[in-house]
Amino acid sequence: MVTTYKSELAEKISKLRTERKAVILAHNYQRPEIQDIADFVGDSLELSQNAARTDAEVVVFCGVHFMAETASILSPNKKVLMPDLDAYCPMANMITAEQLRERKETLPGVPVVCYVNTSAEVKAESDICCTSANALKVVESVESDSVLFVPDQYLANFIASKTKKQIHYWPGYCPTHARIQAEDILKLKAEYPQAKVMAHPECKPDVIALADEVLGTGGMLRFARQSDAKEFIVGTETGIIYRLGKENPGKKFIAASDKAVCGRMKITTLEKVLWCLEDLAPEVKVPEDIRVRAKAAVDKMLAIGR
Ligand code: 13P
Numbered sequence: 001m002v003t004t005y006k007s008e009l010a011e012k013i014s015k016l017r018t019e020r021k022a023v024i025l026a027h028n029y030q031r032p033e034i035q036d037i038a039d040f041v042g043d044s045l046e047l048s049q050n051a052a053r054t055d056a057e058v059v060v061f062c063g064v065h066f067m068a069e070t071a072s073i074l075s076p077n078k079k080v081l082m083p084d085l086d087a088y089c090p091m092a093n094m095i096t097a098e099q100l101r102e103r104k105e106t107l108p109g110v111p112v113v114c115y116v117n118t119s120a121e122v123k124a125e126s127d128i129c130c131t132s133a134n135a136l137k138v139v140e141s142v143e144s145d146s147v148l149f150v151p152d153q154y155l156a157n158f159i160a161s162k163t164k165k166q167i168h169y170w171p172g173y174c175p176t177h178a179r180i181q182a183e184d185i186l187k188l189k190a191e192y193p194q195a196k197v198m199a200h201p202e203c204k205p206d207v208i209a210l211a212d213e214v215l216g217t218g219g220m221l222r223f224a225r226q227s228d229a230k231e232f233i234v235g236t237e238t239g240i241i242y243r244l245g246k247e248n249p250g251k252k253f254i255a256a257s258d259k260a261v262c263g264r265m266k267i268t269t270l271e272k273v274l275w276c277l278e279d280l281a282p283e284v285k286v287p288e289d290i291r292v293r294a295k296a297a298v299d300k301m302l303a304i305g306r
């Protein structure tokens with residue numbers, strides 16, 4: 001019964017998507033049924049690149065608010081919709097443009113690298129943007145011996161362990177990845193001694209220290225495909241397990257913690273996707289003065305790539 005209802009919704013979405021000349025983008029953490037109806041499922045960098053490339057008139061962004069803003073920054077002439085505007089990233093809300101301006105005054109001449117998990121206003125105050133897939137490359141690209149990295153202190157800490165540059169931190173973090181504990185990994189390693197441990201760089205340092213591979217979500221999908229291992233402990237938001245399993249039949253993926261669920265990623269449902277296509281709302285539109293400045297930081301990142 002439930003399956004029938006969902007497939008009916010999926011059919012209606014599909015029809016309306018064609019009528020509206022829309023493309024549906026979904027992050028790797030979205031619910032399985034949202035991933036299944038999306039035209040493209042990916043990590044933050046892939047979604048930004050896709051948003052820049054698509055010639056659709058309407059972009060339906062199934063992810064969190066900063067991702068839809070990034071699409072609006074890159075495609076000001078497209079209508080960027082979000083099925084639920086309450087899908088924000090709690091880490092992105094840990095820094096405001098005003099707070100960043102104040103901190104910049106204490107660090108004159110130090111360039112700002114902002115994680116893509118930030119508001120458009122924060123991006124507009126930054127020199128260059130990065131994602132988990134290219135953070136080290138971006139930091140290395142900056143012509144300065146030191147950078148201010150905002151807002152994720154754990155990603156900053158991971159980068160600091162890989163670069164000679166001095167990293168000034170911001171005390172932000174992802175509350176979802178912070179739920180993954182080192183003891184969760186140790187228990188699972190004892191249970192699955194052959195398993196490879198993958199951890200997202202948003203995890204805490206004691207979790208990262210136990211990982212065989214530290215990767216963003218796109219990197220995890222590639223590593224799982226290419227590796228000869230048959231079992232993987234997955235240290236990130238649990239939504240990615242669906243895609244990992246779908247793309248790798250015969251391999252086993254074990255969530256590092258079933259508490260690592262990003263509630264805001266999950267509030268997007270099939271019904272809300274359908275309603276936003278019907279109403280062509282709610283729309284995410286970055287004001288032009290902020291957009292132009294934020295775009296400079298995002299463009300610099302896109303030029304660097306992965
Ligand atoms: P990725 O860029 O690795 O997909 O990560 C996005 C994110 O929000 C992680 O919590």
Ligand code: SF4
Pocket residue numbers: 064088089090091092117174175176177202237262264265
């Ligand atoms: Fe933000 Fe963490 Fe959710 Fe990613 S998982 S969207 S960083 S709160």
